[in-house]
Every structure is written in structure tokens, then in C-alpha cells.
Amino acid sequence: MDAMLSTLCYIEQDGKYLMLHRVLKENDINEGKWLGVGGHFEKDESPEECLIREVLEETGYTLTRYRFRGIVTFVSAKGATEYMHLFTADGFTGELHLCDEGILAWIDKEAVPGLKLWEGDRIFLNLLLTRNEFFSLKLVYDEKDRLVRAALDGKDYPL
Numbered sequence: 579m580d581a582m583l584s585t586l587c588y589i590e591q592d593g594k595y596l597m598l599h600r601v602l603k604e605n606d607i608n609e610g611k612w613l614g615v616g617g618h619f620e621k622d623e624s625p626e627e628c629l630i631r632e633v634l635e636e637t638g639y640t641l642t643r644y645r646f647r648g649i650v651t652f653v654s655a656k657g658a659t660e661y662m663h664l665f666t667a668d669g670f671t672g673e674l675h676l677c678d679e680g681i682l683a684w685i686d687k688e689a690v691p692g693l694k695l696w697e698g699d700r701i702f703l704n705l706l707l708t709r710n711e712f713f714s715l716k717l718v719y720d721e722k723d724r725l726v727r728a729a730l731d732g733k734d735y736p737l
Contacts, residue, residue, distance in 0.1 A: 580658040585629040586616040587644065587665040588706060589637070594684040596637065596674075597693070603679045612685075612693040615677075616662075625663040633667070636677045643669025648713040650702055655721040666706060697725035701735065 589596040598615050600608040617632040619625075625646065633641050644667035652660040674682060685693065687707065691700055698717035705713055715735070718727040728735040 582658050582660040583619040583625075583628075583663070584616060584660055585619070585625055585632055585663045585665060586614045586650075587629055587633055587641075587667055588614040588703075589633070589639065589641075589670060590666060590668045590687075591684065594686050595690055596682060597685045597690065598636065598677060598680045598682055600680040602677075602681070606679070608696075610694055612690070612695055613699070615682075616665075625665075629663070629665050633670075634672075636679065637672075637682060638675035639670040639672045641667050641670050643667060646712070647706060648702065648715060650698075651714070651716040652698070653716065653718040654723075655719065656723075664702060664706075696723075697737075698728065701728055701730075705730075 596615065597612045599612050600606050601610065615633055615636045616629065617636070619628045623631070629644065630641055633639055644665050646663065647666055648664045650662040650664055652662060690703060701717070702715055705715065714731055716729040717725060720726050725737060728737055
């Protein structure tokens with residue numbers, strides 16, 4: 579099985595999410611898009627260990643309160659399946675620093691859907707705002723990065 583494990587975190591403060599505009603990294607599959615912060619697991623890491631390390635590396639923040647919200651299975655016609663562990667956080671210490679992968683900005687939650695996002699990100703961002711319980715979301719993309727199927731908790735989800 580060729581699969582990747584990653585974390586993604588939406589840090590919340592004053593009705594805003596800390597978003598990363600991916601414009602600085604070379605050969606970035608996410609180039610030009612806005613995402614939360616996170617990254618790939620290192621050897622033997624738990625989701626929480628990966629989350630804390632990645633957030634610190636990308637933002638300078640040490641998380642003090644976070645919540646595991648869901649798992650997102652990304653299937654792409656271009657490559658390996660990715661299992662992304664999705665978190666929100668509203669407690670942190672430290673000072674925001676520059677990120678070598680893009681520009682960090684606090685964006686009003688209501689404005690986030692208007693940013694350049696992956697199509698499937700809009701689905702899980704809406705779930706973060708409207709659903710309290712843990713969820714499993716599967717997103718299937720074709721060879722042109724178009725979302726062709728979604729499933730929420732094992733059931734087809736309308737696109």
C-alpha cells in the first residue's frame with residue numbers, strides 16, 4: 579500500500595483561522611492555494627506529535643489546546659492516497675514567525691471559502707463549522723485535480 583500520513587490544523591482566534599498561502603515552496607502540489615498548517619508524519623510519530631511539531635515548525639506556536647476533528651482520505655489519480663488527520667486548535671503560546679512554505683495570515687472564518695482552496699477543503703471546512711462530532715471524509719480527485727467524488731462517514735456526499 580502506497581499511502582502518506584499527514585496532519586492539518588486550523589488554528590482559531592477571534593473568529594479567524596490562521597491560514598497559509600502556499601507561494602514559497604518549490605514543486606508544491608498546493609502551490610497558490612490556502613491551507614491550514616501541518617505536514618507529513620515522521621517515523622514513529624502519533625498524529626498529535628506530528629501536529630505539535632509541524633505547527634511549531636511552520637508558525638512558531640506551541641499548541642496548548644487542540645481537538646482531533648476528523649480523518650480525510652485523499653485519493654488522487656496522480657499518486658498515493660493520503661490520510662490527513664484534521665485538527666482545530668484554540669490555545670497556543672509563542673510568537674508567529676515567517677514560514678518557508680508560504681505567507682501566514684489570520685483570515686475571518688466567513689472569508690475563507692472565498693480563498694483559492696482545494697474543492698474538497700470547502701467540504702471539511704464547512705464540517706468544522708457545522709458539526710461537532712468526529713467525521714471521516716473521503717475525497718477523490720481525477721488526473722486534472724477535479725473533485726469527482728466525496729463520501730462522509732461512508733456514505734456518498736453531494737458535490
